[in-house]
Amino acid sequence: MSDIKATDLRDVQDAIQAAVAAKTRLEVRASGTKRHLGVAAAYDHVLDVSAMSGIIDYQPEELVMTLRAGTPMDQVEKALADARQMLAFEPPSMTKILGEATAGVRGSIGGIIATNLSGPRRLTAGAARDFLLGFEAISGRGEQFKSGGKVMKNVTGYDLSKLMCGSYGTLAVMDEITLKTIPAPETSRSLLVGADSFSEAVKLIATIFATPHEPGSAAILPQPIAAGEQADTGNAFTIVIRLEGIEPSVNDRSQHLQSGFGGESLDDMASQALWLRIRDVQPLAERPQDIWKVSCAPSDAPRLIDSLDLRQEMRFFADWAGGLIWMSSAAPDLGAQLRSAVARLNSGFAMLVRDVGATKQKVAPLQPLTGGMFELHKRVKASFDPLGVLNYGRMHEGV
Amino acid sequence: MLMPDPDQNVINRRDEICAELRKLVPAECVIDSKESMKAFDADGLSAYRQLPLAVVLPETVNQIAAVMKWCHQQGVKIVPRGAGTSLSGGALPLADAVLLGLGKFNRILEVDYDNRCVVAQPGVTNLAITHAVQADGFYYAPDPSSQIACSVGGNVAENSGGVHCLKYGLTTNNLLGIEIVTMEGEILRLGGKHLDAGDYDLLGIMTGSEGLLGVVSEVTLRILQKPATARALLVGFDDTGAAGRAVGDVIAAGIIPAGMEMMDGLAINAAEDFANAGYPREAAALLIIELDGPEVEVDALIDRVEAIVGKAGATSVRISQSEEERNLFWAGRKSAFPAVGRISPDYLCMDGTIPRRKLPDMMRRMASLSQQYGLRVANVFHAGDGNLHPLILFDANQPGELERAEEFGADILRSCVEMGGVLTGEHGVGVEKRDLMTIQFTEDDLKQQQRLKCAFDPGHLLNPGKVFPHLHRCAELGRLHVHKGKMPHPDLPRF
Incomplete structure (x- = not known):
């Protein structure tokens, strides 16, 4: 397998047109930190886009940044921090649980977009898909096209930016992308509130979100994890509520919530450190076990957890008010159990994020699609990439 | 057309x-x-x-x-x-x-406070969602000006915005799930009460697809806790450029107001005649800046914004001291369209977006176009996000005036694209801007969009004649032109 190194869209176009002509399959890759997400499919060549890097235009007062998709996340975040701004969806680093492809490289913005990965603030601020305003790309047909724009409010034509987010590079290879940025909060603080059960924790969070005190993020840590994170309330579960904003506002809201719900508070620095570890799934990183994530309606989460008969040895914690559950286990049938548990819910999905053995050979890493949804996915794929040149089979068979 | x-x-x-x-x-x-x-x-x-x-x-x-x-x-x-x-x-x-x-689909199916969402049929009006949850302190954030009448299914089709989308987003950012019926008659559920499925974001693609990809038969909308308080500043400037810069200064200071609206002199006076909101008639530009959130936060930010606009050259500043006064500030802005309707027999409402820093250039361009076409234009903007609503005044009874107004409008939209913006910020392409799509998009851009259409509706049976200026048959669009291209330098090792 040989690598093709692209420096611009013309190179990408050449590579894709050649692949179309030769009917070969390309694996599109920048820094490669997320290449173990999804199906481990086989490819003829790697299309390396890591050289398509750099910030093209950043106007903080316009709240937009135009950059190339291969730009390393560290560089993106440095530029944002210098202007006291951020990506509101809090893009996580996967290297703590998936390892580094290259020493010290955290991944590229393109990889974040391709996998639509978002952190704890996703609950109230939106996902990666909510912040991609536009892009330029080469489709799997080898044609250059663009969609969206460089302005915040735009409904001109189909919103293909949404489709690019979470498509795992199966539709097109992006170069220039434009993101919406927002001012970073001046300060933050977290409250730690105890709960006796997971189900009580989810309910308590719902009550806190029914107040006007603007909680921004909400995680649930079982006692062993809370203890490891120096966030132990002494209860079976600890709820972590993050408040962000200007100082008088954060102080006021935290006083209100503390008088209503009790609990201790973490100052800005301790709060940031804890949420960084939650964002990057660090509480589950150390044990060499498979890691799964489940997204479901928060109120369905307790039922889902209760239905698993691995509760004793499984390690888990929840983010997004209970709507995102990270879990690790050595049990070989965790995946099968999760899939059937999710199937009993009205909506949700389970995804294998870290595979330490050969789990992917037995269970599809992404929630399988059926019927009309599968058919539509294949048609959408074909509308961009009819021959399956780009990351073919990475998400689902035939996609 | x-x-x-x-x-x-x-x-x-x-x-x-x-x-x-x-x-x-x-x-x-x-x-x-x-x-x-x-x-x-x-x-x-x-x-x-x-x-x-x-x-x-x-x-x-x-x-x-x-x-x-x-x-x-x-x-x-x-x-x-x-x-x-x-x-x-x-x-x-x-x-x-x-x-x-979809008018008979007018029922709210479920209010779910545990998951902070409402499940509704598509014919329910936008405002009815807020009405259903406001007694419990919640509301639905997207607020298009037609919210009393427009349906949530239509909001999905158009990805509707409103005056508060700078802070709270458009429909697409507040929509958790939909049920759709495809042209082939299949019922599919996209998204749900969970966040971020692990497949293609077909929910995102359906939103703003203007009824060309499927029919929305149910929606699941995110609801938010109503902010504890809201206050507004009414700020006059003697120069639209200064007003535009003030908008940038507020955002550069790290403040995202709930709404930031701008009106020009003609719009200010028309609105004042209509609503008696106490607008400064002599101002060349007026900003309404609304801040919402906890009371201490709003009070602190009001002070900061007051200082910023003062520094930016504001000629008058009023700060709402009561809910009544805040509503009065908005009354003029909200009646801007009917108010302009009173000073002119007819008007065309345009809807482009530009990068905000281009606002002064755009104002100059519009003034010169206004002279060129001999038609007046009143301007109201969602200034925070650069979304312009120029109202072109004309009289349809005068032969040729409608055509002249339409040409004027097309020139404004052309200028928006030239300045790095887009044809439509929230009203949609539909038939109105269909033939202007080639200004913003290349033939290949539009063909890729139409290929996606083919994935949903291969027979072009759903809402044809909208959005795309040229209809290509799906078989033709799908044809792959295989280049003779080989791997560049196939003999070289690649690392």
Whole structure:
């Protein structure tokens, strides 16, 4: 397998047109930190886009940044921090649980977009898909096209930016992308509130979100994890509520919530450190076990957890008010159990994020699609990439 | 405006088609008399009118599916319609198409405070969502100005915005899930009460697709806790450039107001005549800056914003001291369209977006175009996000004035694209801006969008003639031109 190194869209176009002509399959890759997400499919060549890097235009007062998709996340975040701004969806680093492809490289913005990965603030601020305003790309047909724009409010034509987010590079290879940025909060603080059960924790969070005190993020840590994170309330579960904003506002809201719900508070620095570890799934990183994530309606989460008969040895914690559950286990049938548990819910999905053995050979890493949804996915794929040149089979068979 | 040639064969089969449709839905749900169909012959873009082949008003999702499946099999086109408030002609009927009205889908199905969402049928109005949850302190954030009438299904189709989307986002950012019926009559659920599925974001693609990809039969909307308080500043400037810079300064200071609206001199005076809101008539530009959130936060930010606009050269600043006064500040802005309607027999409302820093350039361009066309223009903007609503004043009774106004409007939109912006910020393309799409997009850009359309509707039966200036057959679009290209330098090792 040989690598093709692209420096611009013309190179990408050449590579894709050649692949179309030769009917070969390309694996599109920048820094490669997320290449173990999804199906481990086989490819003829790697299309390396890591050289398509750099910030093209950043106007903080316009709240937009135009950059190339291969730009390393560290560089993106440095530029944002210098202007006291951020990506509101809090893009996580996967290297703590998936390892580094290259020493010290955290991944590229393109990889974040391709996998639509978002952190704890996703609950109230939106996902990666909510912040991609536009892009330029080469489709799997080898044609250059663009969609969206460089302005915040735009409904001109189909919103293909949404489709690019979470498509795992199966539709097109992006170069220039434009993101919406927002001012970073001046300060933050977290409250730690105890709960006796997971189900009580989810309910308590719902009550806190029914107040006007603007909680921004909400995680649930079982006692062993809370203890490891120096966030132990002494209860079976600890709820972590993050408040962000200007100082008088954060102080006021935290006083209100503390008088209503009790609990201790973490100052800005301790709060940031804890949420960084939650964002990057660090509480589950150390044990060499498979890691799964489940997204479901928060109120369905307790039922889902209760239905698993691995509760004793499984390690888990929840983010997004209970709507995102990270879990690790050595049990070989965790995946099968999760899939059937999710199937009993009205909506949700389970995804294998870290595979330490050969789990992917037995269970599809992404929630399988059926019927009309599968058919539509294949048609959408074909509308961009009819021959399956780009990351073919990475998400689902035939996609 | 040229619409696709109606299919005479379909028109000739009208009686048979209506009879068949009556087997699929209760007989009274099919409307085919000219008089009754008149009520459906246009949407909010009332310059364009057309009677449909027939109107069908289904009552259940299975009826929608049955109608669409039958039409698909028979090659009969469908135009979906919510409340008919589109400003771009998205629901304009076609002579050879069945108009599928969702008006009977008017029930809220579930209010779910545990997961902070509302499940509703698509015909429920935008404002009814807030009404259903406001007693418990919640609301639905997107607030298009037609919110009293527009339907949430239509909001999904158009990805509707409003004055608060700078802080709270458009429909797409507040939508958790939908149920759709495809042109082939299949019922699919996209998204749900969970966040971020692990497959293609078809929910995102459906949002803003202007009824070309599927019919929305149910929506799940995110609701938010109402902010504890809201206050507004009314700030006058003697120069629109200074007002534009002040908007940038507020954001550069790390403040995202709930709303930031701007009006020019003509709009200020028209609104003041209409609403007596106490606007400074002598100002060349007026900003309404609204801050919401916890009381201490709003108070602190009001002080900061006051200092920023003062430094930016504000000539007058008023700060709302009561909810009544805040509403009065908004009363003028909210009545800007009818107010302009009073000073001119007719007006065209445009809807482009530009990078905010181009605002002074755009104002100069508009002034010179106004002179060139001999028509006045009043400006209201969602200044925070660069979304312009120039109102071009004209008199349709004067021969040639409508055409001149339309040309003026097209020039404004061309300028928006030239300055790095886009043709439409929130009203949609529809038929209104269809033929301008080639200004913003290349042929390849548009072909890729149409290929996606083909994935959902290979027969081009759903709402054809909207959004795309040229219709290409799906077989033609799918054809792959294989270049003779080989791997560049195939013999070289690559690392």
